[in-house]
Amino acid sequence: MLTKPDIEPSGEGAAAEVGEPLVEATGLEVHFGLRGGLLGRFSGKAAGAVRAVDGIDLTLRKGEVLGLVGESGSGKTTLGRTLIGLTKATAGSISYRGQDITELGERGLRPLRRRLQMVFQDPHASLNPAMDIRTAVGHPLRIHNLVADDQEYEARVVDALERVGLTPPERYLGKFPGDLSGGQKQRAVLARAIIAEPELLVADEPISMLDMSVRAKILQLMLDLKRDLDLTYVYVTHDLASAKFFCDSIAIMYLGRIVEYGPTAQVFANPQHPYTEALLAAIPEPDPERALPRELPRGEIPDAARPPMGCAFHPRCPVAVAACGWEARDLRTLLENRWLELAPEAAAREKSLFADVESLAAESLSTVAIAPGRGHTPEDVLEYLRHLREEASEAEPREPFWRGVVTMHAENGRAVVEFAPPRDPRLSLIQATGVQVACHLREPVASTTGT
């Protein structure tokens, strides 16, 4: 469990003390089933699932600002939605003030909804264009039957508009979203979110669609609202810079899992996971004095329906080790990248060693038997691979792939490559800083000697 160390919270409004646990997620999973083909449905074979959220534990304390940070496809939005019951969890539990909300149906969730609100990314899309601001902002009051008469309704809407800085409110009540600028719309969306007196706001990229000069204003408004209304925030974003300023604690997500989780100051001062390091290095720095040349991780976030074995980040990780989950797919990527660099004729010559490179694309192959191309023997393939390994051992930066290869030998007319058995990295706590990290390189020494 995460405990808050005595550090200065980063944001100005974050100074409110952080209290009792408000939301606790345990072993949370959200898997979206894929619809298979007709044949698959007949044969009863499952088409697989996208593991949008894959085993997450976290604790959100009252008054805290938790940042969920990751690239698209990392599951951060799904996690944010699931925490307030907007998406059904397929396993695990979420307790809100001691009540397990994963067990509740729509009827049971209704009364909680006004306490758990959401702000969506695109202010242009989250307001009904045919609803004026009076109706849109006050909508939650009607849904939850919170007002007795129209007079009270009007007063509450006016108050909410004033709180978000849409003043004088009379000017905005009759307006339609089309009359408002992006920043004003996001203010109206915030007014709607706070009008039912929520306790927790999940803000999904609330500023990423706004102009640079408006972003700071909306962040400031969110800090003010938090201070005035005693709110707790989950801030979902891909923007590390704003998360650094805004959040007390931060969870870095990759392919449905948290890879690093801890107090913001610690995570930024001393990133532990190679993915966090990569994200930090990738932020373009407007100050040329500070800009540094950098090595970027290769490739892109993998398909969540076919996640890599072991640590999901290993195919892009510059420092991966043997146990990170190397498999046949990684060999294919390695070969394709090599052939991209070569002249077309040389690449074609090397490619002819293999009967079918695409066969390496199958998932979860810890041992792969490679058929040699026409006119080649398994020994030719092995010699070629050994040559690659030799070459890689002298090159800088070191290609981590070869660390995962245990043996290469010929068998039944095929070249067999065997990889080290994959091991899932678990989140483990670094006592000194209160940061949890899921990386084989950061595991306590005792457990790594086990394999």
Next chain:
Amino acid sequence: MTEPVLSVRDLRVWYGTDRGPVRAVDGVTFDVRPGETLGLVGESGCGKSTLGRGVLGLTPAAAAVDGEVVLRSPGGAGRNLVGLPAKEIQRLRGPELGLIFQEPMTRLNPLMRISQHFEEALRAHEKGLSKQEIRTRALDALRGMGIPESRYRSYPHEFSGGMRQRIMIALALVLRPAFIVADEPTTALDVLVEAQIIKILADLRKNFDTSLVLITHNLGIVAEACDRVAVMYAGHIVEQGDAREVFANPQHPYTRELLRSTISLSTTGLHFIPGSPPDLVEPPQGCRFHPRCPVAMRGCATVEPPEVVLPTGVVSACWQQAIEVEPSLVDELGPDGREPLAAVKEISVADEA
């Protein structure tokens, strides 16, 4: 210094509306030299995309374009692209002028294979290429962007966003244009992929002699990938010069305020520019930034500031610098023109962007 490949002089692009013309680009002057990357930054609605389109002659038919866009590449031969017959300028697109769009997800035809995109582009612009030549050229361009040959016959949906953007860049490069406009090429992409694309664009100027105008609202990208930068505000370029110089010592108040309000890793406090960019149908008199400017003087509200070249080579359109460089200009501001503009009027959210 080498001769610029593209010279833009006093370019204006106005759109007609019921309320009168929208002056999206209003008298813009800049040069792009061979192999140089010019970053064009500004907030939404400042006219940066319109300027990019205007240079390529891609403005909608309803827009009025005036001024000079001189292309000095071999095919352009020093002609002014403004007013060139549509047929002529179409001939220049591809081999001389290229465009990389925003949102790669929507710019490729989902029903066409990648190979067909290349075939179409090469057939349209370079007639008489054999099928084999087309294939070789396309694969060369794709290889440069890190797309393996095995994906040549795939459909767009089989690629991720970052790969699609690389395909878009390859499609522009395959025609070997002398000059490319890249309009927000990384906006829809993830941080790491964005950084990869920026690296590709930065390498581009090293490996090819292509000149690039990179339109973006992300100041960090300009700092990393551009040689020079032009900052746009309300249809004007308010400051332009060497990217490092402009970012290290921003001169125009708008550039300074924009840099200050950008949230970066070193942000410790929030800062923002009050108010919002002006309505381009009725832009403010004098300097267009004066209603939001923290250092505005009385004269700024009445007389448009001249562009002056500062000792560092940076060009700025601000009275503060103008009277410093050329004290004689003070007279133009009128009597008590140097008095501070009575406290920037209280700007409420009503005027916010």
